[in-house]
Amino acid sequence: MVVRIRMHGSLARHLAGEGADSGNGITITFPQKEVSIAQVFSRLRISEEVVGFVAVNGVRAAKDTWVTDEDEIAIFPSVTGG
Amino acid sequence: MSYTGKVLRVNLCTGDVTKESLNQNWAEKYFGGKGLGVKYLYEELREGIDPLSSANKLILTTGPFTGTVVPCSGRLTFAAKSPATGTMLDSSIGGRFATQLKFAGYDVLIIEGQAENPVCLVIHDDKIEIRDATRLWGKSIFETESQLEEEFEREPGILSIGPAGEKLVYIACIGTEYYRQAARCGIGAVMGSKKLKAIVCSGSNDVTVPDMPGLLKLVKRLIWEDVLTDANLGIYIDGTPQIVDMSNTAGVLPTRNFQDGVFEGASKINAEAIRRLQPRKKACPACALGCGNYIRIGNSAVEGPEYETLALVGSNCGVDDIEAIIRFNAECDDVGIDTISAGNIVGFAMEMTERGIKDFGIRFGDIETYLKMPRLIGCQEGMGEELSRGVRYLAEKYGGGEFAMEVKGLELPGYDPRGSWSMGLAYATANRGGCHMGGFPIASEAFGDIDPFTIEGKAKLTIDSQHYNAIKFSLVLCDFWAVSLETMSELISCVWGREVSVAELKKAAERIWNIGRLFNVREGFKAGEDTLPDRIFTDPLKSGTPAGRVLPRDQFDAMLREYYQLRGWDSNGIPTPEKLKELDM
Amino acid sequence: MKLLLDIEKCTGCGICELVCSAVKGGVFNPEMACLKIHSRYAKGDLVIRGEFCDLCLECAEACPTGAITSENGSLSVDQESCSECGLCVDACPYGIIHLSPSGRLFICDRCGGSPECVSWCPHEAIKKEESAT
Numbered sequence: 001m002v003v004r005i006r007m008h009g010s011l012a013r014h015l016a017g018e019g020a021d022s023g024n025g026i027t028i029t030f031p032q033k034e035v036s037i038a039q040v041f042s043r044l045r046i047s048e049e050v051v052g053f054v055a056v057n058g059v060r061a062a063k064d065t066w067v068t069d070e071d072e073i074a075i076f077p078s079v080t081g082g
Numbered sequence: 083m084s085y086t087g088k089v090l091r092v093n094l095c096t097g098d099v100t101k102e103s104l105n106q107n108w109a110e111k112y113f114g115g116k117g118l119g120v121k122y123l124y125e126e127l128r129e130g131i132d133p134l135s136s137a138n139k140l141i142l143t144t145g146p147f148t149g150t151v152v153p154c155s156g157r158l159t160f161a162a163k164s165p166a167t168g169t170m171l172d173s174s175i176g177g178r179f180a181t182q183l184k185f186a187g188y189d190v191l192i193i194e195g196q197a198e199n200p201v202c203l204v205i206h207d208d209k210i211e212i213r214d215a216t217r218l219w220g221k222s223i224f225e226t227e228s229q230l231e232e233e234f235e236r237e238p239g240i241l242s243i244g245p246a247g248e249k250l251v252y253i254a255c256i257g258t259e260y261y262r263q264a265a266r267c268g269i270g271a272v273m274g275s276k277k278l279k280a281i282v283c284s285g286s287n288d289v290t291v292p293d294m295p296g297l298l299k300l301v302k303r304l305i306w307e308d309v310l311t312d313a314n315l316g317i318y319i320d321g322t323p324q325i326v327d328m329s330n331t332a333g334v335l336p337t338r339n340f341q342d343g344v345f346e347g348a349s350k351i352n353a354e355a356i357r358r359l360q361p362r363k364k365a366c367p368a369c370a371l372g373c374g375n376y377i378r379i380g381n382s383a384v385e386g387p388e389y390e391t392l393a394l395v396g397s398n399c400g401v402d403d404i405e406a407i408i409r410f411n412a413e414c415d416d417v418g419i420d421t422i423s424a425g426n427i428v429g430f431a432m433e434m435t436e437r438g439i440k441d442f443g444i445r446f447g448d449i450e451t452y453l454k455m456p457r458l459i460g461c462q463e464g465m466g467e468e469l470s471r472g473v474r475y476l477a478e479k480y481g482g483g484e485f486a487m488e489v490k491g492l493e494l495p496g497y498d499p500r501g502s503w504s505m506g507l508a509y510a511t512a513n514r515g516g517c518h519m520g521g522f523p524i525a526s527e528a529f530g531d532i533d534p535f536t537i538e539g540k541a542k543l544t545i546d547s548q549h550y551n552a553i554k555f556s557l558v559l560c561d562f563w564a565v566s567l568e569t570m571s572e573l574i575s576c577v578w579g580r581e582v583s584v585a586e587l588k589k590a591a592e593r594i595w596n597i598g599r600l601f602n603v604r605e606g607f608k609a610g611e612d613t614l615p616d617r618i619f620t621d622p623l624k625s626g627t628p629a630g631r632v633l634p635r636d637q638f639d640a641m642l643r644e645y646y647q648l649r650g651w652d653s654n655g656i657p658t659p660e661k662l663k664e665l666d667m
Numbered sequence: 668m669k670l671l672l673d674i675e676k677c678t679g680c681g682i683c684e685l686v687c688s689a690v691k692g693g694v695f696n697p698e699m700a701c702l703k704i705h706s707r708y709a710k711g712d713l714v715i716r717g718e719f720c721d722l723c724l725e726c727a728e729a730c731p732t733g734a735i736t737s738e739n740g741s742l743s744v745d746q747e748s749c750s751e752c753g754l755c756v757d758a759c760p761y762g763i764i765h766l767s768p769s770g771r772l773f774i775c776d777r778c779g780g781s782p783e784c785v786s787w788c789p790h791e792a793i794k795k796e797e798s799a800t
Contacts, residue, residue, distance in 0.1 A: 008316075008327055008328070008353075009315075009316030009319065009353070010312045010313075010316035010319055011316075012319075050313060052525070052529045052530055053328075053332070053528070053529055053531070055627075058626065059626065059627045060331060060332050060333070060627040062531075063531065076327070077312060077313070077316050078313055078525070078529070078564070079316065079324075079529060080313070080314075080522070080525060080561065080562065081561030081562055149695055150685070150695050151682055151695065153682075185696065185698075224711055227708075227711075231709065231710070237705065237707055286696070287696065288692075288694035288696045290694050294689055294694075298686070298689060298690070305682075305787075309789070310789060362713055365679055365680040366680070367680065367681050368680060368681065368682055368685060369678070370682065372789075372790070374678075376713050378712075383711055
């Protein structure tokens, strides 16, 4: 299955290796029908510590959510203030 | 220790200038910045004074790290009694004034009384002058700085007010380096009430620490291992605009006077929209990050817009035109008013007009009229005079109280509590009114791992967030460095030359929080004022993650009760004698 | 060795100045740094400029005792020979030579080949260029 990832803020740099900027995001293919958010992090080689929260299809999702074909995942960095 | 050990006190009634010793006992317990400022305020003010009278004081504090290479330490704190809320106020500003004050030889500057005619205070090392500033009175902040920069050879720190501060507008701010402000709670009006148009400061003295090699080694490691990391770099890469997409996705972005938490125009006012304008980065002294985005569009220039401005002046007013937001922002900075309150007030006026309750002649998205607002409000022209008094006043006079988005008279900033219940508690209990700087629990909650829609654990989360900020802003470290308590302990131990444990910092934080609360209690604040606008309890959000939700009143009440309990306060929210004794107060 | 400021990268944080005075004089005081970074809004417009020792040698020429010499692309000072006359301080076109209250001369000596300002800049805005001389 294929999911589309957008990384925001400081995390966008991690996508640079995958050939995208944070504006467009990238698509990733997994052989399984479903994967966990943790598996997505692992594939992107980012540690959970640097992630603030995640949204699946525009809605904030718990980090133990499972995603499936054509899901859009937004990954936001942790912040301390604003 | 790294203090100069000197407090500069200037009385504008008598013209007396005195240099006294820093109260070391207080410095040990309150550190500097927010804590020390509020402690001096509490001790030196008596209850019940008129904040716009000569009895109020403008207290400027640095911190133990100011003037050193400790990263993100170059900020100044103001403390005073707020004319907008009647509570204590602490407000912080970037730019070089704080470090210049320290290099001039002072940890604290206290301004008392009122001048008869407009004055400008000029400080260079131990040479202090109170100069006539009649020629500057009436000038905007940008004009004032432009004039003053010609008069001084060195590059001093300059603080000034615009017409809004002069006219005692409740949302007046103090500006520095053109584009930075201390803006909330009417701090600019306090300065204006003293007829103090500007303060200019430069210094040439050394700042010393007991273990320079040790500090340099520690800081060098921290800059690369703790500051320039994923946790913090977003603020350098994008600045605070990175939060627009976060808020919108979490459904907490104030939209059309907090009628919703998702804005259809968010992608036009987010970090990407700012990036397209190719900002130049600017940092405060000793900041290894650098959050400032300097942007010039046509005749308008800003260091910003910051997230709060994008939210309150953008989505909250139904405006998705980034250039219009920048122009509004620049007008606010020039005339000298707070963009958060200004945007919130304009959003309220828009809803009142659209609902037919009171015609303020402006609707959501009406850019033409909207762009006139900062000057109308700041210069007290036409309907600006009334609008400037804030949404609480407007609602009392015209109605619409259910959606006057304020707490204790301070307009709410950019996070909707219906999508982040801990922020609701944070807003209700912040010492200076509806504020996101008292504590920022949303970072771990809606923007983190914790379920936003439960009250479980939220009282403790909010208290911990408030304590984290209290100690951070008293050591004076910038909000944007996600520095741990352990690292703060390492830094202050090195700079003080004695072990300062995390436990000691936590206790100090609680003390700092309680002294602010005591100030308000002494002014007569009651528990009933620790609350939220009706809209939060009764009006469900419509879109996104929190669609259909309110923060239920009974849940809020339970959260607040637990908060008082955990704080060791009585059921009226008053710190008990036992708690005060425990905190050595 | 030349030192250059990349004004696209410089944020004006001044960490370089603080570190210079710290390493040379054991204190934090930008006025005692052997470089100057101007990052300010002149009439509201952002102006960034860096002033470094560019080996103009006005100081060496002004020095009556020969305490200041130049070799391998940087200056050095023989503190023993320095008479603390201050002529070099006045001669420096950038005002980045300082006499400390204890009589020690602060001069940019490129920190013996590994400038601290270069290594501390968080955004690598100060670059060093090895020159032929």
